[in-house]
Amino acid sequence: MTELTQSQTWNELVAHTEALPHMRALFESDPQRFDKMSTTACDLFLDYSKNRASEETLSLLFKLAEECKLESKIKAMFDGDVINTTEKRAVLHTALRATPGQKILLDGVDIVQEVQQAQAQMASFVSSITSGDWKGYTGKPITDIVSIGIGGSFLGPKIVSQALRPYWNKALNCHFVGNVDGTSITEKLKPLDAETTLFIMSSKSFGTQETLTNTLSAKDWFIQQGGTQSDIAQHFVAVTSNVAKATEFGIDANNIFPMWDWVGGRYSLWSAIGLPIALMIGMDNFRELLNGAHQMDQHFANTPLSENMPVIMGLFSLLYGNFHNAQSHVVLTYDHYLRGLPAYFQQLDMESNGKSVTLDGTQVDFSTGPVIWGGEGTNGQHAYHQLLHQGTALIPADFIMPLKSHNPLGEHHKQLASNCFGQTQALMQGRSYEESLTELAGSTLSENDKRTIAKHKVMQGNKPSNTILMDKLTPATLGSLIALYEHRTFVQGAIWDINSFDQWGVELGKNLGNDVLERLSATADATELDSSSNGLINMFRQQTI
Numbered sequence: 089m090t091e092l093t094q095s096q097t098w099n100e101l102v103a104h105t106e107a108l109p110h111m112r113a114l115f116e117s118d119p120q121r122f123d124k125m126s127t128t129a130c131d132l133f134l135d136y137s138k139n140r141a142s143e144e145t146l147s148l149l150f151k152l153a154e155e156c157k158l159e160s161k162i163k164a165m166f167d168g169d170v171i172n173t174t175e176k177r178a179v180l181h182t183a184l185r186a187t188p189g190q191k192i193l194l195d196g197v198d199i200v201q202e203v204q205q206a207q208a209q210m211a212s213f214v215s216s217i218t219s220g221d222w223k224g225y226t227g228k229p230i231t232d233i234v235s236i237g238i239g240g241s242f243l244g245p246k247i248v249s250q251a252l253r254p255y256w257n258k259a260l261n262c263h264f265v266g267n268v269d270g271t272s273i274t275e276k277l278k279p280l281d282a283e284t285t286l287f288i289m290s291s292k293s294f295g296t297q298e299t300l301t302n303t304l305s306a307k308d309w310f311i312q313q314g315g316t317q318s319d320i321a322q323h324f325v326a327v328t329s330n331v332a333k334a335t336e337f338g339i340d341a342n343n344i345f346p347m348w349d350w351v352g353g354r355y356s357l358w359s360a361i362g363l364p365i366a367l368m369i370g371m372d373n374f375r376e377l378l379n380g381a382h383q384m385d386q387h388f389a390n391t392p393l394s395e396n397m398p399v400i401m402g403l404f405s406l407l408y409g410n411f412h413n414a415q416s417h418v419v420l421t422y423d424h425y426l427r428g429l430p431a432y433f434q435q436l437d438m439e440s441n442g443k444s445v446t447l448d449g450t451q452v453d454f455s456t457g458p459v460i461w462g463g464e465g466t467n468g469q470h471a472y473h474q475l476l477h478q479g480t481a482l483i484p485a486d487f488i489m490p491l492k493s494h495n496p497l498g499e500h501h502k503q504l505a506s507n508c509f510g511q512t513q514a515l516m517q518g519r520s521y522e523e524s525l526t527e528l529a530g531s532t533l534s535e536n537d538k539r540t541i542a543k544h545k546v547m548q549g550n551k552p553s554n555t556i557l558m559d560k561l562t563p564a565t566l567g568s569l570i571a572l573y574e575h576r577t578f579v580q581g582a583i584w585d586i587n588s589f590d591q592w593g594v595e596l597g598k599n600l601g602n603d604v605l606e607r608l609s610a611t612a613d614a615t616e617l618d619s620s621s622n623g624l625i626n627m628f629r630q631q632t633i
């Protein structure tokens with residue numbers, strides 16, 4: 089048993105949540121509910137009134153957070169304490185968006201200065217590419233960026249540049265290769281011209297199999313297309329914390345951008361890992377993105393728990409996972425540019441909070457990180473929303489929408505908004521049996537059929553959602569939004585007392601994958617593993633030898 093589930097507040101929450109009325113009743117009894125349960129921070133508006141919560145629920149949740157020393161844990165992260173205890177590392181992605189002049193000392197070194205130097209290196213690189221000063225091996229300016237990386241070195245740059253497409257430099261195009269599946273890089277390279285293509289190899293460790301293999305294939309392609317070994321320096325740059333390995337691999341030392349071990353991969357888009365973003369949207373906009381995140385950092389670090397947006401969102405997610413048995417959480421972006429965000433938050437949250445022991449190694453006796461999934465609205469409404477409305481699982485939802493579109497076309501945005509708000513309303517209020525019967529009153533169905541069909545039309549409602557609105561999707565609002573979710577993830581991990589910053593589960597898969605790779609190339613069939621693994625390996629061997 090953990091202390092957490094033994095605590096009085098935890099047990100009060102168990103009893104309290106069971107007794108809470110339907111959200112419809114909560115709205116009916118308090119016309120001010122929307123005003124009371126909504127807040128603004130960093131140009132993001134959060135309506136959290138459509139949650140299964142009364143004032144008492146909130147005060148119990150805040151009490152739980154206080155008892156779990158959330159405030160001092162937040163401070164410890166910002167101060168650079170070694171909170172990633174299993175890897176003995178500080179967690180300072182917030183330093184990547186600190187303002188110049190701010191001082192954050194780590195082992196006596198001011199890391200903000202290092203960050204500023206890296207940003208200056210990025211800025212001069214971006215300017216040489218966009219001005220055309222940096223030329224390909226035949227003297228032509230660069231037109232295409234191919235970013236090679238995986239995990240945090242892939243999703244952040246890809247999804248943020250996709251989201252900020254209205255800010256793109258029209259003279260450049262960007263492509264992302266993550267998967268080691270040869271199809272991925274083959275298809276990406278097909279339309280490209282080696283003379284005008286720049287490869288960015290992004291790998292914090294410089295040891296990730298997929299990224300090394302894809303980079304080698306990119307080099308082979310470059311040579312096949314007419315480039316020479318000595319041209320490689322003009323076409324390959326790297327972002328890594330392992331400079332020695334990158335130079336050994338053949339990347340020119342002048343073309344290496346730094347990374348640090350105090351930045352987790354899934355928190356790294358703010359560093360030079362974000363170089364593809366900076367190239368596509370320009371360094372000024374990249375700084376806006378950082379500034380948006382910095383504003384959210386300030387809000388998170390300095391706002392009382394009860395008004396703190398990431399805290400409120402983190403506590404609601406915990407409420408559903410721990411007290412309502414919700415196993416998943418859906419993120420629904422009502423903006424085509426934000427269509428990749430659910431996948432980004434999925435990595436952020438599931439790699440961070442998919443853990444089963446507390447910091448001291450005690451097995452948890454409560455659910456930790458839920459499955460995060462989602463997609464873009466309105467598409468999902470014609471598919472999986474059915475399960476949100478009438479399925480047996482409780483799936484809390486986040487709806488995210490800018491009030492203004494970058495593409496204001498006729499009535500499109502109004503219709504988009506009406507669908508977004510209509511969905512949250514339907515989830516909350518549902519439809520009773522009596523209402524369903526009334527709807528069927530004028531039909532030609534028999535009374536018996538009406539009663540049967542009415543049962544199928546019943547929606548329990550009481551399905552929770554948050555709605556996050558922003559005036560417009562800009563680099564700054566996107567920065568704030570992503571930082572909001574980073575901190576929301578932190579809040580839950582802090583209350584559960586787990587390490588949100590390691591990923592040992594991923595490591596085991598990597599090691600076993602390498603072992604299998606050797607067996608696939610061995611001269612004899614595999615016999616030493618379990619029969620399934622032996623069987624699969626040997627089937628593959630028979631097809632390829």
Ligand SMILES: O=P(O)(O)OC[C@H]1O[C@H](O)[C@H](O)[C@@H](O)[C@@H]1O
Pocket residue numbers: 238239240241290291292293294295296299352353354439591594
């Ligand atoms: O940047 P790299 O060192 O190549 O790592 C890429 C990714 O691989 C790992 O498997 C981790 O789980 C991710 O968090 C990381 O972002």
